[in-house]
Amino acid sequence: MTKAINATTLADFQKNLANRPEHTILERAVTKNGILATAADYHSAVAMNPVFSIDLDTGDVANQKQSGRCWMFAALNTMRHDIKNKFGVPKDFELSQNYTFFWDKLEKANYFYENVLKTAQLPTSDRKVAWLMTTPQQDGGQWDMIVAIIEKYGIVPQSVMPETYNSSKSVEVNSSLNLKLRKDAVKLRKLVADQATDNEIATAKKAMLTEVYRLLAYSFGEPPTKFDFEYRDADKKYHIDRDLTPQSFFKKYVGWDLDQYVSVINGPTADKPYNKMYTVEMLGNVVDGRPVRHLNVTMDTFRTIALKQLEAGESVWFGCDVGKSSDRQKGIMDTDLYKQDELFDIDFNMTKAERLDYGQSLMTHAMVLTGVDVVDGQPTKWKVENSWGKKVGTDGFFVMSNDWMNEYCYQVVVNKKFLPEKLQEVLKKEAKVLAPWDPMGSLA
Template identity: 70%
Template sequence: MSNETKAAISSDQITRYQTLFNDRKDAKVVERAVTHQGILATSADFASDTDMTPVFSIDLDTGKVSNQKQSGRCWMFAALNTMRHHLADLFKLSDFELSQNYTYFWDKFEKANYFYQNVLNTADQPLDSRKVAFLMTTPQQDGGQWDMLCAIIEKYGIVPKSVMPETYSSSKSSELNGTLNKKLRKDAVTLRDLAAKNASSDDIAAARDKMLGEVYRLLCYTLGEPAQKFDFEYRDDNKNYHIDRGLTPKSFYDKYVGWNLDDYVSVINAPTNDKPYNKTYTIEMLGNVLGGRAVKHLNVTMDDFKQLAIAQLKDGQSVWFGCDVGQSSDRQKGIMDTNAYNKNELLDMDLSMTKAERLDYAESLMTHAMVITGVDLVDGKPTKWKVENSWGEKVGTKGYFVMSDSWMEEYCYQVVVNKKYLSLELRKAQEETPTVLAPWDPMGALA
C-alpha cells in the first residue's frame, strides 16, 4: 500500500471526528454563534476597544486624511502624506494634498519599461521557468515601495493635486490595470520572439519604443497628460492669497518640499534566518525607474526599529511604514491589536506562529503602507501608536487608526526614517552593498 493510500481519509476517521465534535459540551453553542456571525465577530475581544483609546503622549497634528479609494496606491499616498505634512506646516496649508495621480502616471509608465527590460533579461529562459512565470503573473500593479516613489520624484518631481486631480481610472484602477497588463503580456510575446530570432539591438529598441509610445497614450487617455509647467495658486490658513507662476514639477518639489531623499532610508524587521540583522538587502527584478534609485532595506532588531520611529516622531516628523494590515485588525473601528480577536480560545486550537514563521510560510507579508503620526509612551516605552490611513474619514477616528505596540512587533515590517537617527554602527551597515534576494522574497512585497 502506498503512502498516499495510507494517508487517505477513511470512513473510520470521519466517524471518530464526528464523535469527538459532538462530545464537546460547547460544540453546538459555538456552531450557532459562528454560523450566524462568522469567526471574527464571534472571537472579538471588546477589552481591546478600551485599551486602544486614541490618546497619545506624542501626537502630531497632520490634518484630514486622504482617500485612495478603489486603488492600490497606499504606498504612494503614505509617502506623499509625509511630505504634505511638512509642506502644510511651512506654508500654512492644512487641507492641502499633493497629486497622487501625477506620480501614479509616471510609476505606471516606468513600470512598463522596467517590465520590458526584465522580459529581455529572461528571454533565454523557458516560459515555465519560475522567473518568467513570476513576471507574467503580474506584469505591473498599483503597489510599490518607498524607494520606488523616491525614484519617480527624483526624475519627474511632484505637483499639487489641483494641477493633476484624480480621474475615474486613478480612483478605480482595475480597468486600467487589466488593460495595461494585457498589453504588457502581448508585448512580452513580441520581445521574446525578437530575442529568439536574434534580432538586432536596433530592431528591439525600435519595437520597444513603439510599445512605450502606446503605453503613454493609454495612460494619457485614462489618467490625463501630466503638466510640464503650471501656476500654483492658493490661499493659506490665514486666508492670504498666493500665486507662484511658471513652476515645473521638479522646481515645485525643490521649493515646497525640498527634502534630500537620499537622507531617508528603508529600515525593516525581518527576523528570518536568511536575513541577519544589521545587513542590507535588495530584491531582484523589483523597481520601476531603470537607472534610478534601487530598493534597499536595512534589517534591524525590533527594538532599534521602534526607537528610530520614536526619534523621528519626537522631532515632529511623521513616519512612513509598511505592515500586514489584514491581520488582527478591525477596519471600521480603526484598531490594529493582537488582542482584537481571540480565535484560539473560540476554536480551541493553537493558530499562533512566530513572526519569522509567518514570513517563511507565506502567512504574512507587507500588504499596506500608512503613516505613524503619534505614539503613547509610558515610562519611556511605547504602548500604542497613532496611524494616519488613506481610506477616508468614515473608518477609525476620522480616518486615524490605533496600533498596539504588540501589533507593531508582530505585523510591522518597514519604516522609513532620516538616516541621521541611525547609530554609527547602523549607518555603516546601511551603506554596505546589499544582498540580492529572490523576486518572490516576502521583503519584496509591494504595499
C-alpha cells in the same frame, strides 16, 4: 504512511466534538455571526483609546479609493505634512497622487520590458519568467520606488493634476495595460529568438512605450510641465507662485534630501541576518533609478528609530500586513482584537519568521505613523494615518498596539540620522540580492 480519512477516524472526529459541552452553543454563535464577530474581545477597543502623548497635527486624511496606491499616498502624505507646517496650506491640501501614478505606470512598463529582454533566453516555464508574466505591473510599490519617480519627475499639487475615474478605480487601466505588456513580451522574446539587432529591439520597444504613454494619457490625463500654484493659508492670506515645474515645486515646497531617508525592515527569517543590507531581484520601477534597498534590524531598533522621528516632529512612512487582527471600521490593529484560539480551542500561534517563511504574512499596505503613546519611556500604542478616507477609524486615523507593530509591521522609512552610527555605516555596504518572490519584495 499517511492515509485517507476513513469511517473510523471520521467517527472519532464526531465523538470528539460531541464530548465538548459548549459545541452546540458555539456552533449557533459562529454560524449566525461569523468567526471574527464571535471571537471579538471588547477589551481591545477599551485599550486602544485614540489618545496619544505625542500627536502630530497632520491635516485631513486622504482616500486612495479603489486603487492600490497606499505606498504612494503614504509617501506624499509625509511630504504634505511638512508643506502644511512650513507654508500653512489648508488642512485638506494634497499632492497629486495621479501625477506620480502616471509616471510610475510608464516607468514600470519600461522596467518590465527590460526584464523581459534580460530573461528572453529562458523558457516561459522558468520561475523568473512566470513571475514576470503573473503580474507585469501593478499599483503597489515601495518607498524607494516613489523616491525614484520624484527624483526624475518631481511632484505637483493635486489641484494641478486631480484624480480621474481610472486613478481612483484602477482595475480597468491595469487590465488593459497588463494585456498590452504581455502581448509585447511575446514580440520582444520573438525578436531575441530571431536574433534581431539591438537597434531593431530598441525601435520596437520605443513604439511599445509610445502606445503605453497614450494609454496612460487617456486614462489619467497628460502630466503638466509648468503650472501656477495658488492657495490661501491658515490665516486666509492669498498666495500664488507662477511658472513652477514639478521639479522646482518639490525643491521649493518640500526640499528634502531624499538620499537621507532609508528603508529599514524587520525580517526575522534565518536567511536575513540582522544589521545587513538587502535588495530584491527584478524589483523596481525606474530603470537606472534609485534601487530598492533595505536595512534589516531587530524589532527593538525598529521601534526606537520610529519613535525618535516622531519625537522630532516628523511623521513616519511604514509598511505592514494590515489585514491581520484588525478592524477596518473601528480603526483598530491589535493582537488581542480577536480570540480565535479561545473560540475554537486551537493553537493558531506562529512566530513572525514562520509566518513569513510559510506564506501566512507579508507586507500588504503602507500608512503613516503620526503619533504614539509613551508610558515610562516605552511606546504602548501608535496613531496611524490611513488613506481610506474619513469614514473608517477616527476620522480616518487608526490605533495600532505596540504588540501588533511587533508582529505585523515590516518596514519603516526614517532619516538615517536617527540610526545608530554603526548602522549608518552598514548603509554603505553592498546589498545581498534576494529572489524576486521573497516576502521582503512584496509591494504595499
